[in-house]
Amino acid sequence: MDAMSLPDADAVIARARLGDPVALEALYRAYSTPVYNLSRRICRTTEDAEDILQETFFEVCRSIRNYRGDGSIWGWIRSVASSKALMRLRRNKYRDTDELHDEIAPARGASNALRMDLETAMARLSDTARAVVWLHDVEGYTHEEIAGQMGKTVSFSKSQLARAHSRLRTWLGEEALA
Amino acid sequence: MSTHLEMAQLVALRDDDRSEPGMAAALDHFGSCIHCQSELERLHQRTARLRALPSLAPATDEFPAVRARITVERKRRSRGAASIGLAIAATALFAIITRDIVHPKRLDAEQVLQSEMSQSQRLEQALHQWHSDQRVIDGHTAVVVIQLERKIAQLDAQLAASVSGESAAPIESQIKLWRERVGLMNALVEVQVTKTSNVGL
Numbered sequence: 001m002d003a004m005s006l007p008d009a010d011a012v013i014a015r016a017r018l019g020d021p022v023a024l025e026a027l028y029r030a031y032s033t034p035v036y037n038l039s040r041r042i043c044r045t046t047e048d049a050e051d052i053l054q055e056t057f058f059e060v061c062r063s064i065r066n067y068r069g070d071g072s073i074w075g076w077i078r079s080v081a082s083s084k085a086l087m088r089l090r091r092n093k094y095r096d097t098d099e100l101h102d103e104i105a106p107a108r109g110a111s112n113a114l115r116m117d118l119e120t121a122m123a124r125l126s127d128t129a130r131a132v133v134w135l136h137d138v139e140g141y142t143h144e145e146i147a148g149q150m151g152k153t154v155s156f157s158k159s160q161l162a163r164a165h166s167r168l169r170t171w172l173g174e175e176a177l178a
Numbered sequence: 179m180s181t182h183l184e185m186a187q188l189v190a191l192r193d194d195d196r197s198e199p200g201m202a203a204a205l206d207h208f209g210s211c212i213h214c215q216s217e218l219e220r221l222h223q224r225t226a227r228l229r230a231l232p233s234l235a236p237a238t239d240e241f242p243a244v245r246a247r248i249t250v251e252r253k254r255r256s257r258g259a260a261s262i263g264l265a266i267a268a269t270a271l272f273a274i275i276t277r278d279i280v281h282p283k284r285l286d287a288e289q290v291l292q293s294e295m296s297q298s299q300r301l302e303q304a305l306h307q308w309h310s311d312q313r314v315i316d317g318h319t320a321v322v323v324i325q326l327e328r329k330i331a332q333l334d335a336q337l338a339a340s341v342s343g344e345s346a347a348p349i350e351s352q353i354k355l356w357r358e359r360v361g362l363m364n365a366l367v368e369v370q371v372t373k374t375s376n377v378g379l
Contacts, residue, residue, distance in 0.1 A: 138231075
């Protein structure tokens with residue numbers, strides 16, 4: 001998503017920076033779906049995603065004066081949203097269920113009837129692995145950026161991504177194709 | 179390299195990341211291994227499928243909740259700013275009372291000063307009662323309001339310095355500053371009352 005989805009983006013942003021509530025609402029209307037989508041893809045529940053959506057736009061309304069316009073407005077809003085989503089993951093401390101998933105996942109060479117669809121497989125990844133896959137492969141964040149947001153190393157981000165793809169490959173039944 | 183590439187190497191190949199250890203040998207192997215070439219293709223396809231997942235939209239409109247939280251925060255900030263204004267006025271008043279005891283002849287000037295301070299406070303209250311934080315303004319007016327508020331904040335800093343301790347400014351200078359403040363407050367009230375409309379935010 002870019003400024004094309006927000007007609008007269010520069011003027012709207014300028015008014016939003018001055019606290020104009022109509023402009024702030026226009027920002028919400030333009031970017032609430034991509035923010036929700038990112039949140040929902042990273043977190044497990046709709047409730048968490050809705051909370052992150054609200055938190056993100058509350059932060060956007062409070063801090064838009066600090067947006068200097070040196071990147072796209074969507075890039076800035078997305079960084080707020082991903083930060084809130086990762087904070088939520090840390091706060092919830094969801095049970096990391098990778099090992100359990102390994103046990104219930106189809107064994108090598110198992111019937112294709114046991115294959116999961118991609119959304120189910122993503123949902124079965126650990127929170128951290130799922131967040132890394134989404135942020136890197138879909139949102140386009142670098143490992144350096146992900147590591148910075150997670151407070152981890154670049155190696156950690158890379159290994160999470162590789163490990164996640166190995167699991168997805170298995171769960172999607174792609175090993176049988178090799 | 180005789181064994182097939184590991185997933186980390188395949189991902190590094192996909193992302194053109196040459197920093198992964200053993201990439202030179204991995205590239206050699208990849209060039210002649212149909213299995214690894216197929217794995218990389220599957221990785222590309224999986225990534226494309228991830229990017230093609232449908233966009234999920236929120237079932238509820240969260241903006242009313244966001245708006246309510248902004249309103250609460252703005253009111254809280256407004257109360258904080260009013261407290262600072264009152265504190266400055268109280269400090270100034272204390273300084274005047276103290277000087278009355280030391281310099282009784284300056285009474286006329288100090289009456290003028292008190293009059294300016296009272297006028298400033300009345301305007302402050304009028305602005306507060308107008309609930310300017312709940313009204314919408316156009317972009318041009320917002321710029322004017324921000325400029326006026328900045329000037330008032332600068333004056334407040336000067337006023338705070340003018341009544342502090344041994345470096346207190348002469349009373350004539352204080353009167354001048356308070357008059358400036360009254361003028362700016364008048365302008366701010368006029369802009370807020372004539373150029374805004376209530377939208378409940």
